[in-house]
Amino acid sequence: MPTGARTMNSTAKQLRTEGNWPPEEGQIISFKSSAGSETTILKEVRWGLVWRDFILEDGRVIPEHRISGCPQPQVWRKINEVTDVEREDCEERLLSMAGAGMDPRKRDQSFWAELNQYLAYTYLRFKQAERKVQDTER
Amino acid sequence: MSRSDEETEEQQVWRVLSEAGLVEIRLDEFAERIRDVKRIVVVHLRELLDFNTGIKERESAAYSLGTLKGLELKVLANTPKPPDPSEM
Numbered sequence: 001m002p003t004g005a006r007t008m009n010s011t012a013k014q015l016r017t018e019g020n021w022p023p024e025e026g027q028i029i030s031f032k033s034s035a036g037s038e039t040t041i042l043k044e045v046r047w048g049l050v051w052r053d054f055i056l057e058d059g060r061v062i063p064e065h066r067i068s069g070c071p072q073p074q075v076w077r078k079i080n081e082v083t084d085v086e087r088e089d090c091e092e093r094l095l096s097m098a099g100a101g102m103d104p105r106k107r108d109q110s111f112w113a114e115l116n117q118y119l120a121y122t123y124l125r126f127k128q129a130e131r132k133v134q135d136t137e138r
Numbered sequence: 139m140s141r142s143d144e145e146t147e148e149q150q151v152w153r154v155l156s157e158a159g160l161v162e163i164r165l166d167e168f169a170e171r172i173r174d175v176k177r178i179v180v181v182h183l184r185e186l187l188d189f190n191t192g193i194k195e196r197e198s199a200a201y202s203l204g205t206l207k208g209l210e211l212k213v214l215a216n217t218p219k220p221p222d223p224s225e226m
Contacts, residue, residue, distance in 0.1 A: 098212035
């Protein structure tokens with residue numbers, strides 16, 4: 001497809017309302033990066049343990065709240081929606097990425113994204129459990 | 139009306155995670171954030187042991203703690219060392 005036609009098609013696709021959020025794969029999306037505002041093609045939207053990640057065509061992983069047009073308040077998963085299998089799979093992937101020598105301090109890469117979500121999830125999970133114990137003690 | 143009554147559940151989660159510095163972890167703070175989360179897991183694990191309940195939950199918490207420890211070690215191993223003053 002010629003570049004001009006693709007841009008026009010994508011611009012039309014970009015004009016979406018909050019009602020049909022999140023955008024579809026192949027759409028042009030804008031997001032905040034450390035370099036400022038960027039525009040690129042969306043490859044996939046994937047739920048993590050807590051929030052949705054937007055996978056870009058170049059492999060970068062951007063959390064939903066950094067995508068332009070993300071409805072507020074953002075939709076989060078409830079901690080008890082995450083199954084044991086899902087959590088264990090995530091733990092296995094993280095340890096395997098760490099074992100393979102990947103560095104989580106590479107911003108917007110899959111290890112960085114998955115570790116962020118795992119820490120957020122684990123914090124919420126045990127904070128919630130802590131509150132339950134405190135409530136029981138009262 | 140308290141602040142938490144006015145907030146939706148989503149806003150509350152956002153606030154809790156933001157206050158804990160866990161929404162988007164700064165690259166130089168990974169080891170510290172992992173330690174913070176480990177601390178929460180240890181507190182909960184102790185409570186479970188004190189009450190001698192929740193064997194499955196205890197196992198799962200212990201496994202998460204092990205994962206966090208492994209990740210912490212990896213992050214620390216990858217942390218760039220500050221320049222040696224004797225070489226400057």
